[in-house]
Amino acid sequence: MGEPHERADGRIGALARFLPVGDTAFAVEFGARIAPNINAHVHRAAAVLAEAAPAGLVETVPTFRSLLVHYDPTLTSAAALQDIVGALDLGEATHGALARIWRIPVLYGGEAGPDLDDVAGVTGLSPEEVVVRHAGEVYRVYVQGFLPGFAYMGDLVPELDLPRLSTPRVRVPPGSVAIAQRMTGIYPVASPGGWRLLGNTPVRLFDPSHSPPTLFAPGDGVRFVPVDADTHADVCRQVADSAYLPDCEVPA
Secondary structure (H helix, E strand, O other): OOOOOOOOOOEHHHHOEEEEOOOOEEEEEOOOOOOHHHHHHHHHHHHHHHHHOOOOEEEEEEOOOEEEEEEOOOOOOHHHHHHHHHHOEOOOOOOOOOOOEEEEEEEEOOOOOOOHHHHHHHHOOOHHHHHHHHHOOEEEEEEEOOOOOOEEEEOOOHHHOEOOOOOOEEEEOOOEEEEEEOEEEEOOOOEEEOOEEEEEOOOOOEOOOOOOOEOOOOOOEEEEEEOOHHHHHHHHHHHHOOOOOOEEEOOO
16 A cells, blocks of 8 residues: 555545454554654544444554554454444544654763764764764654653664664663664663663653653654753752653644
8 A cells, every 4th residue: 555645535444454463453554664644643543443432442552653453353343343443534634743842851971871982983973973963853752662651762863773782781771862773762661672872861751650651642752952960960869859840842
């Protein structure tokens, strides 16, 4: 199928194709590539389907370019549910505009970003140029996964499109700002990981006591703001005292 585009017919069936996934699920695929408008269709479809709540729907799982739909085969069939899903209208044209833009302070390099110098060496850039390129973009939150609060954000500039580490780290510190291929992300908690670490932010991305528990949502934008060690330490203290929330703006 071709890439989706804005059209008069906003029904899911006119924008996507259905693919079987086992005996109790199917995928609703909106495109063959990762792009803001395709991803926006995915998340809008998830919201519309949740509101419709057809019989037999168990859950949906959004990805970069498709929506996985799980259903109960004792209550419905793939064909019946696909007919319902296909007739749902996404409403107004979705162009992938960002909902909010978060400004996240980052201490780059040194112990906070142990891979910065290696990234500079591989790319032929200086460490300062790597920081300028990484912090010079507003990144779209495409999906969340891997860890609670871990947002896959893109797209990196081509110069920073590097593969994961050949040997993952056993432990990545929480708040590590990292890159891998076309994506950038922040490790919300300590965990193993193979992305290249450029810096660290004290901002808390996941708190199960909050509603919602994650700071970012799909469709948000994130801008990384380089800070010095003193500012990083000050933000750390404010976060520890629950007195810090990053700046956020709503695009006009």
